[in-house]
Each structure stands twice: as C-alpha cells, then as structure tokens.
Amino acid sequence: MSRRxxxxxxxLMLAAVLVPLIPLVxxxxxxxxxxxxxxxxxxxxxxxxxxRNSQVIEALINSxxxxxxxxxxxxxxxxxAAKNLGTRRFKGRRLIQFLLLVPSFIPQxxxxxxxxxxxxxxxxxxxxxxxxxxxxxxxxxxxTLLLSAVFEGYDMxxxxxxxxxxxxxxxxxxxxxLPAVRxxxxxxxxxxxxxxxxxxxxVSAVAHPTFRTMSLLxxxxxxxxxxxxxxxxxxxxLYILPILLILIFFSKLLVTDTDRPDTNQTGGxx
Amino acid sequence: MSFLALEHVSKTYQGMADPVVDDLSLDxxxxxxxVLLGSSGCGKTTLLKTxxxxxxxxxxxxSIDGECVDGINAEKRxxxxxxxxxxxxxxxxxxxxxxxxxxxNRTMEKAEMAAKVEEMLELIEMKGMxxxxxxxxxxxxxxxxxxxRALMTNPKILLLDEPFSALDAQLRVTMRQHIKRINQxxxxxxxxxxxxxxxxxxxxxxxxxxxxGRILQYAKPIxxxxxxxxxxxxxxxxxxxFVPAQKNGACIECALGTFxxxxxxxxxxxxxxxxxxxxVICANDMSNAxxxxxxxxxxxxxxxxxxxFTLCRVSCKxxxxxxxxxxxxxxxxxxxxxxxxxxxxxxxxx
Numbered sequence: 339m340s341r342r343x344x345x346x347x348x349x350l351m352l353a354a355v356l357v358p359l360i361p362l363v364x365x366x367x368x369x370x371x372x373x374x375x376x377x378x379x380x381x382x383x384x385x386x387x388x389x390r391n392s393q394v395i396e397a398l399i400n401s402x403x404x405x406x407x408x409x410x411x412x413x414x415x416x417x418x419a420a421k422n423l424g425t426r427r428f429k430g431r432r433l434i435q436f437l438l439l440v441p442s443f444i445p446q447x448x449x450x451x452x453x454x455x456x457x458x459x460x461x462x463x464x465x466x467x468x469x470x471x472x473x474x475x476x477x478x479x480x481x482t483l484l485l486s487a488v489f490e491g492y493d494m495x496x497x498x499x500x501x502x503x504x505x506x507x508x509x510x511x512x513x514x515x516l517p518a519v520r521x522x523x524x525x526x527x528x529x530x531x532x533x534x535x536x537x538x539x540x541v542s543a544v545a546h547p548t549f550r551t552m553s554l555l556x557x558x559x560x561x562x563x564x565x566x567x568x569x570x571x572x573x574x575x576l577y578i579l580p581i582l583l584i585l586i587f588f589s590k591l592l593v594t595d596t597d598r599p600d601t602n603q604t605g606g607x608x
Numbered sequence: 609m610s611f612l613a614l615e616h617v618s619k620t621y622q623g624m625a626d627p628v629v630d631d632l633s634l635d636x637x638x639x640x641x642x643v644l645l646g647s648s649g650c651g652k653t654t655l656l657k658t659x660x661x662x663x664x665x666x667x668x669x670x671s672i673d674g675e676c677v678d679g680i681n682a683e684k685r686x687x688x689x690x691x692x693x694x695x696x697x698x699x700x701x702x703x704x705x706x707x708x709x710x711x712x713n714r715t716m717e718k719a720e721m722a723a724k725v726e727e728m729l730e731l732i733e734m735k736g737m738x739x740x741x742x743x744x745x746x747x748x749x750x751x752x753x754x755x756x757r758a759l760m761t762n763p764k765i766l767l768l769d770e771p772f773s774a775l776d777a778q779l780r781v782t783m784r785q786h787i788k789r790i791n792q793x794x795x796x797x798x799x800x801x802x803x804x805x806x807x808x809x810x811x812x813x814x815x816x817x818x819x820x821g822r823i824l825q826y827a828k829p830i831x832x833x834x835x836x837x838x839x840x841x842x843x844x845x846x847x848x849x850f851v852p853a854q855k856n857g858a859c860i861e862c863a864l865g866t867f868x869x870x871x872x873x874x875x876x877x878x879x880x881x882x883x884x885x886x887x888v889i890c891a892n893d894m895s896n897a898x899x900x901x902x903x904x905x906x907x908x909x910x911x912x913x914x915x916x917f918t919l920c921r922v923s924c925k926x927x928x929x930x931x932x933x934x935x936x937x938x939x940x941x942x943x944x945x946x947x948x949x950x951x952x953x954x955x956x957x958x
C-alpha cells in the first residue's frame with residue numbers, strides 16, 4: 339500500500355470517528371439554538387453545570403476505577419492461561435476455547451439476575467467488590483480468548499534462548515515476553531476497557547440505584563434527553579472522552595509497532 | 609573425569625511409543641568440540657536440550673565439571689545455547705543483544721560490560737557495528753551476534769543447535785571457521801548439532817553419530833572415513849559399495865580377493881567389505897594398473913558426470929561397484945575399465 343493511499347484511508351477512518359462528534363461538541367457548548375439559525379449561541383453554562391454535578395463526577399470516578407481494576411485483574415488472571423492456550427498444543431485445547439466463548443454466547447440477562455440474588459446473599463450487592471466480581475465473570479474469559487489469539491503467533495524459542503543465557507523467569511517475562519506481545523495486550527486491554535466502560539446491564543443488576551457509573555447515567559439521559567440537549571451532550575461527551583483519549587494515546591504504538599523482539603510474532607492479532 | 613558426562617540418558621515424549629533418546633552415554637573433554645551428527649528425528653536436538661536443561665530426561669544423569677546438574681533449572685546451568693534461528697531481539701541494537709543477559713540480570717558493571725562487548729565484537733569480526741540495529745544485519749552477522757551473546761555469559765559449555773543450517777553454503781564454511789577459531793581462542797567446550805556430514809567433519813574434534821536415539825559410533829572424524837564400526841555408519845558417511853565377505857581373524861575373503869585388516873572389531877563370519885567410491889586408483893591400461901596394489905579389469909555399466917568427478921558403475925568379478933573417478937581420467941562407455949583399489953578406503957563392517 340502506497341503512503342498516499344494509507345494517508346487517505348487513515349483520514350477517512352478518523353473522519354468516520356470524529357465527524358459524528360461535531361454536533362455533540364456544538365450542542366455541549368450551546369446556550370440557545372433557535373431552529374432558524376445555522377449556528378447556536380455558545381456558552382459554557384452546560385459544562386459548568388455538568389462538572390458541578392456530584393452525580394456525574396461520582397459516576398466518572400466509579401467508571402474509571404472499575405475499568406482500571408477490572409482490566410488489570412482480568413489481565414493478571416488471564417495472561418498465563420492465554421499464553422499456555424496460545425502456545426501449547428494439548429488435548430482438550432479446543433474444548434477450553436469453546437468454554438471460554440460460552441459467557442459471550444449466553445445473553446447476559448440470563449445470568450445477571452441469578453447473580454443479583456446470590457450477590458445480595460453474600461454481601462456483594464451494590465458495592466465495588468460485587469460489581470468487579472460480576473464484570474470479571476464476563477471479561478476474564480473474553481481477555482483470555484483475545485490474548486490466546488495474540489500468543490498463537492508467539493515464538494517460545496525466544497524464551498528458551500533467554501533461559502539458556504541464564505536470564506531469570508521474571509526478567510524473561512519483563513524483557514522478552516511482554517515486549518513481544520505488547521501490542522496485542524494493549525489492544526485486548528482497550529477492548530476490555532471499552533466493554534467495562536459501557537457495561538450497563540451487569541452493573542445495573544448487581545449495584546443499583548445508588549451505585550453510579552457513566553453508562554448508568556448516560557443511557558437514560560440519551561433515551562429521554564430530560565435534562566436538555568446541551569446537558570445530555572456534555573454527559574455523552576464525557577462518556578466518550580476516555581475512550582477517545584486511550585485510542586489517541588496508543589494509536590502511534592498500534593500503527594507503527596516496531597519496538598518488540600520480533601515484529602512477525604503477533605501479526606495475526608493486529 | 610569428563611568435563612561433560614551423560615550417563616544412560618533416556619527421554620520419551622508423551623504420546624510416543626519409542627524413546628527419542630535411548631540409554632545414551634557420552635563423555636566430552638574440556639575444550640573439545642563434539643558434534644552430534646544424525647538425520648532428522650534421531651534425538652540430537654532433544655539430547656542438546658536435555659544438556660541445557662530445557663528438557664528433562666526420564667532416566668540417567670547429566671554432569672558438568674564433575675557436578676550433577678539434574679534438577680537444576682536451565683537458567684542456573686553453566687551453559688549457553690545458540691539455536692538454529694539467531695533469535696535476536698529486533699527492538700535492540702547489536703550491543704544490546706550481546707549484553708542482554710548480564711544487563712537484565714545485572715550481573716556485570718557497566719564499564720566491564722562495555723569492554724566485554726567490544727571484546728566479543730572483535731571476536732566475531734564485527735568491530736564498530738555495536739550500534740547497528742539487529743534488523744539491519746545479514747543472516748551470517750545475525751548468527752555471529754547470537755554466538756557472541758551466548759559467549760558473553762562465559763559459559764562452561766556452549767551448545768549449538770544447527771546454527772548455520774539457514775545460511776548459504778559459502779557462508780556456512782566461513783561460520784565453521786569462526787567456530788573453530790573461537791574454540792581455539794577461548795577454549796570453550798562446545799557441543800554442536802548438525803545433520804551435515806561435511807560440517808561435522810570440519811568442525812569436530814570428535815563426532816557422535818546418532819540414530820534412533822543411540823550413538824552408533826563416537827570417534828574422531830577420520831575414523832568414520834577409515835574405520836566405520838557398522839554398515840549404518842558406513843552408509844551415512846558415503847561408503848557406497850558393500851561386498852559380501854567372510855572374516856576369519858584379520859583375514860577378509862571376498863570376490864575381489866583376500867585382504868588383511870588389523871584391528872577390525874567385527875565378529876568372525878559373514879561381513880561386508882565396505883569400499884569408498886574414492887578408493888579407485890585409475891589406470892588407463894593394464895600396464896599402469898599393474899603398478900597398483902590390486903589391478904582389476906571391469907566392465908563399465910554406467911557413467912555419471914558429477915562436476916570434477918565422474919561416478920562410474922563397474923562390474924568386476926561378479927561384483928557391481930560405484931567408483932568416483934577424476935573427470936579427466938573418466939572412461940567412456942564401452943571401454944574396458946582397469947583400476948586398482950586403495951586399501952585405506954576399504955574396511956570390513958558387520
């Protein structure tokens with residue numbers, strides 16, 4: 339692919355992501371927008387109100403904490419399992435991969451109400467711990483599947499080589515394995531982050547109505563726009579912002595990934 | 609006591625009926641290059657990985673410098689290994705690749721490490737290339753860096769698993785010379801795995817020819833050309849003619865005549881007299897042939913040019929022989945072919 343073609347494709351992709359945000363940005367800064375005016379009269383009134391709203395701030399903090407905790411825990415819990423699943427060929431491997439898909443097949447609604455009942459009996463209802471456990475049920479298998487695909491292309495000989503040079507297991511993990519699968523791990527974490535950030539049904543089932551997250555706050559607002567378009571636009575913008583920031587932060591790494599032991603190792607995933 | 613000693617080592621992989629390494633014993637002296645030679649699947653790489661600690665043997669012991677290393681993890685063994693692929697870390701420079709182990713393990717001071725890297729670069733004849741990226745190297749350079757990376761850890765034993773098999777023929781010759789030179793300069797004990805007979809002969813102080821997880825013969829390279837201990841060994845080393853014979857003590861009797869072979873360990877009775885194709889001594893006519901040990905007159909069945917040599921299939925005294933003749937002396941089909949045989953290239957095998 340020529341440089342020019344690539345630039346055009348990237349520009350089109352960026353446009354597809356950013357253009358729909360233009361009305362949102364406009365609305366969030368709107369004071370009044372009479373129907374006969376091409377542009378609204380701008381003000382920061384809605385933003386000030388949104389950022390002063392304790393429910394929004396609480397939801398934002400809760401969502402960020404949940405994302406960081408769930409993504410970190412699911413990464414820690416799934417990394418070595420995924421590595422074995424991706425690099426080793428053993429009897430029953432396909433069955434395990436199928437079982438990991440099961441939580442994705444079964445509609446969440448079928449599970450979450452059972453969870454709600456059990457969680458309320460064991461003191462996990464309507465608190466951080468309960469929400470984290472409930473989300474891990476869905477996102478650990480998901481992360482394991484994603485990472486096992488990353489490890490499919492991983493060459494274990496690099497680790498054997500390092501081992502034969504006397505490098506300790508911790509240093510092998512840090513200096514050999516992680517750099518080799520870094521991009522795949524980042525992509526998997528981003529997918530999980532987005533999933534946890536947008537989780538509505540699971541969170542609302544095991545922690546509602548006093549526990550607030552951005553999705554619990556944003557979805558009813560979007561469906562009713564009861565607080566007015568400007569306030570809704572502000573909340574939606576805050577809802578989208580972390581995901582956009584993460585994508586922007588990691589985009590350079592994901593587009594030009596040359597900083598790993600062997601660039602041919604995890605190509606399938608990326 | 610041997611520097612590296614393997615005693616009755618066996619290894620069977622899960623799901624396989626036959627052992628990959630079967631009750632194998634091997635002694636390697638300090639500073640020696642021993643080549644494990646054999647065709648694919650004969651167990652040589654498994655044996656190498658067992659020495660390295662990357663595989664665990666089912667039975668037997670491995671000792672290094674008098675110390676049993678069974679149960680010691682690969683990273684704790686005084687060994688370094690060079691693999692078939694160079695396995696350089698592509699996000700690093702040549703220098704970073706070479707000092708990888710001491711740098712990440714923090715086992716060397718910075719100044720000492722820098723000096724050692726320079727020493728290694730000089731040893732592999734890549735001085736001044738330390739700042740180059742690993743991705744900018746040729747195949748031969750990559751393998752040399754891999755070698756330097758292994759030597760950087762001061763291993764007591766260096767294991768090399770077909771390190772040059774992916775390189776072109778000319779480069780392989782150069783790399784073999786590098787190995788010999790490094791061995792002479794550092795005195796590092798090396799165990800080298802290859803399936804290439806020529807490579808084995810050029811590099812080895814001793815060769816262990818393997819088949820079916822066992823060592824068929826463990827000897828100096830010249831012995832495989834002069835005294836193979838079995839027909840399988842002779843086959844592998846290019847002995848193409850096997851004439852049925854009877855052995856009685858040192859006396860061997862076959863259709864081509866009677867010969868004396870001192871020191872042959874084959875049991876008395878039926879044996880094969882192995883004859884290398886290069887054993888032929890050419891004579892253009894019978895008068896010249898008469899000046900050689902054993903003059904024969906044969907019928908030429910086939911002539912196959914092979915560059916500077918020509919392979920001739922000859923029928924002589926009821927025996928078919930394949931003989932390698934210099935192209936300039938090659939007979940043409942229909943000629944009577946007169947020749948002698950060099951007894952140093954004949955040996956009875958069971």
